[in-house]
Structure formats: C-alpha cells, structure tokens
Amino acid sequence: MAGWLNLMPTGHVVPDTAAKVGPGVWEQQVNAGVSLHFSFEFDNPKTFAGSITHRAVGELGLFGVACLRHTVHRRPDDLTRAADASFLLTLQLAGTKQVTQDGRATTLRAGEFALYDSEQPLTFDVSDDYRSVNVRFRKATVGAHDAAAFAHLVARRFSADHGIAPVVWSTILSLGSLAPAHQPAGILLAGNVLDMTATMLRAHAGIAEPAGSDDRLRRRQAVQAYIDARLSDPDLRVETIAAACFVSVRHLHALFRDSGHTVAGWIRHRRVEACKADLANPAARDVPVAAIGARWGFGDPSHFGQVFKATAGVTPAEFRRRALA
Incomplete structure (x- = not known):
C-alpha cells in the first residue's frame, strides 16, 4: 500500500x-x-x-x-x-x-x-x-x-x-x-x-x-442547491451566501450573470415557486396565504403579495383559487 x-x-x-x-x-x-x-x-x-x-x-x-x-x-x-x-x-x-x-x-x-x-x-x-x-x-x-x-x-x-x-x-x-x-x-x-x-x-x-462554462454551471448549481435548502430563512442574503460558499460577492454575482437571474432574483423566483406548490396543494387549502409566504421566507405579507403578483401575474389568493378550482 x-x-x-x-x-x-x-x-x-x-x-x-x-x-x-x-x-x-x-x-x-x-x-x-x-x-x-x-x-x-x-x-x-x-x-x-x-x-x-x-x-x-x-x-x-x-x-x-x-x-x-x-x-x-x-x-x-x-x-x-x-x-x-x-x-x-x-x-x-x-x-x-x-x-x-x-x-x-x-x-x-x-x-x-x-x-x-x-x-x-x-x-x-x-x-x-x-x-x-x-x-x-x-x-x-x-x-x-x-x-x-x-x-x-x-x-x-x-x-x-x-x-x-x-x-x-x-x-x-x-x-x-x-x-x-x-x-x-x-x-x-x-x-x-x-x-x-x-x-x-x-x-x-x-x-x-480550464473547466470553463461547465465548471461555472456546476458551481452555480452548487450555490443554487445551498439557496434551495435555506429558502425558509428570511435573513438569507447575498453576503451570507457568498461567505458560506467561500466566494466573494463579486464572484457570486458573476456565477449568475448568464443565468437569467441575479442572485436575489433567483432567491425570489425559488421562493415564489415553493409558494405556488403549497398554494396549489389541496392538503394545504386551509393554511393562510400569509403563513405560506412566511414559511418560504416572506416575513411581510404585503411584500409577499407584491413579489408574488409581479412574478405570477396574480395575487397569491387568486392563484390558489384557480389552482384548486
């Protein structure tokens, strides 16, 4: 050996x-x-x-x-x-x-x-x-x-x-x-x-x-996985993500440059997608909309409503009504 x-x-x-x-x-x-x-x-x-x-x-x-x-x-x-x-x-x-x-x-x-x-x-x-x-x-x-x-x-x-x-x-x-x-x-x-x-x-x-674009994609996917695991944390910030992943804030932004989202935009996108899944779930029909928003990191119900409508085109309540109709 x-x-x-x-x-x-x-x-x-x-x-x-x-x-x-x-x-x-x-x-x-x-x-x-x-x-x-x-x-x-x-x-x-x-x-x-x-x-x-x-x-x-x-x-x-x-x-x-x-x-x-x-x-x-x-x-x-x-x-x-x-x-x-x-x-x-x-x-x-x-x-x-x-x-x-x-x-x-x-x-x-x-x-x-x-x-x-x-x-x-x-x-x-x-x-x-x-x-x-x-x-x-x-x-x-x-x-x-x-x-x-x-x-x-x-x-x-x-x-x-x-x-x-x-x-x-x-x-x-x-x-x-x-x-x-x-x-x-x-x-x-x-x-x-x-x-x-x-x-x-x-x-x-x-x-x-060098590994090039494939390596950047893999690194971005690793960061995205880290974000997905912490969507419920209302204090999830670009700075804390960069520190946890041992990269600079500038490098973190660069990883997302060709992804169609900024880092903050990706967090909002994934949170809205998680909320959509809960709002469309019949088993969560009786869970208040604000509670679903809070579950996925939206601490302010008003802010949740604004972000959700800007992304989905309808309010969370309307989205739920259509999904469960």
Whole structure:
C-alpha cells in the first residue's frame, strides 16, 4: 500500500473486518449503500463475509467495503433500475480487484484506484481480504464536457501516489471522520473535494484547458442547491451566501450573470415557486396565504403579495383559487 495510506484513519470510512453475512443480505446492503443495483456471484456463499459502511457528504456518496472473494456485476438488466448517471472512484486498500468495463480489464492492488461508470455494464472480481474506499458523484456535477472525457478513463489503473491523487484521497478519507455536527462544513468541503477530483481526472484525460462554462454551471448549481435548502430563512442574503460558499460577492454575482437571474432574483423566483406548490396543494387549502409566504421566507405579507403578483401575474389568493378550482 502507498506509504501515506498506512497513516490515514481509514476505520472511519472502511470497516476493519468483514462480518459473516448471507448473500441475499449482502446484495441488499451493497445496493442500498451504493444506491445502484448490482448482481452477485459467490464461490462460497455459506462462508461469505462482508461489511459495508456508507454516508453522504454534500454531492459525494462515500462507502467503504471489507469482504471475501466474490464477483459483482452491473448487467444490462441492472442498468435499467432507476439511478442518477454517476461516476464512481474506487481506491484499493487491501487485496485485489479486477475491474472490467468498456472492453478493458485492469487489476487493482493496494494504493491503486480506478474509475467506473454507472451507465455501462461492469464486472468486479474481488479477492479475499479485500478492503476499498469508494466515492460516487453525479455526472451532472462535473459538466457535460468533463463527463464525456472521463468516460474514456473507466477501467484504467492509476496510482494514488502520483500527482494530486494523495491529496484527493487523503481528503476523502478525512471526510469520513466528520461528526454529524460538522455536516454543514462537510458539505462545503465535499464541494472542494469534487473540484480536486475533477482536476485529477482532467489531468489523466489530458485536458489542459480550464473547466470553463461547465465548471461555472456546476458551481452555480452548487450555490443554487445551498439557496434551495435555506429558502425558509428570511435573513438569507447575498453576503451570507457568498461567505458560506467561500466566494466573494463579486464572484457570486458573476456565477449568475448568464443565468437569467441575479442572485436575489433567483432567491425570489425559488421562493415564489415553493409558494405556488403549497398554494396549489389541496392538503394545504386551509393554511393562510400569509403563513405560506412566511414559511418560504416572506416575513411581510404585503411584500409577499407584491413579489408574488409581479412574478405570477396574480395575487397569491387568486392563484390558489384557480389552482384548486
């Protein structure tokens, strides 16, 4: 194993040992933990042992695996199960794994990693005494240009000792030690990890130019997700958003320059859309209009009415009447 990996606290992310578990239970645990559907073959199903841990941090899904020998497939039938189009990185900590995808096969040993694609058939042949840490991220988070380039990297072996890979993987392993109380910081850190991961993969794909518009789109989408999670906060301001996302106010405005909305305009737009959904919901028929506005950050009923009418063309009460007619 790469020397620096020996010093990392992998126990927070990857189980130290495999526990005896039935093949059916193992299939359920893996498919739930990875949020993809896999099929399995076992040499010795009666003696099989495996343990998996998983958690989500921001846009990243982290899961660690310790297990005995078996084979894992993503067959064409498995690909039809609903799932976000994603890339997954797998770093070998112990044992070996042969990754077969897109007409290529490579064998990973400790200190090596590979990329695979949720939208292509796949086979893993896993050895005994196997341990790995794995990261899943949606293709949309890296943009269409990078996603197309990264698709050519699947089932290729890379060393975790070269380039920025040690920094990327040590940070990924550190994410697993974050306590739940530090989740907000973890979300921001996960965004930085995703940036580093994309930079690492761009280097392997031979992409020298900056990420450009796709990167700006991804960064804006991350800010929009942050805003969406806090629409109910009446004190949500451009300055606090910029500080939370570790960008300047000027840079934040620049991210929205070609989006059709200013930052403040986007907040108003999303709040009005959320109010529309509540006003059109029969189950919320008896909730006062002002209460719905307050629920989504409009503290002043008069201001809510003005903003809603300017956006929707009718008052909130009229919108509700038409929606529930």
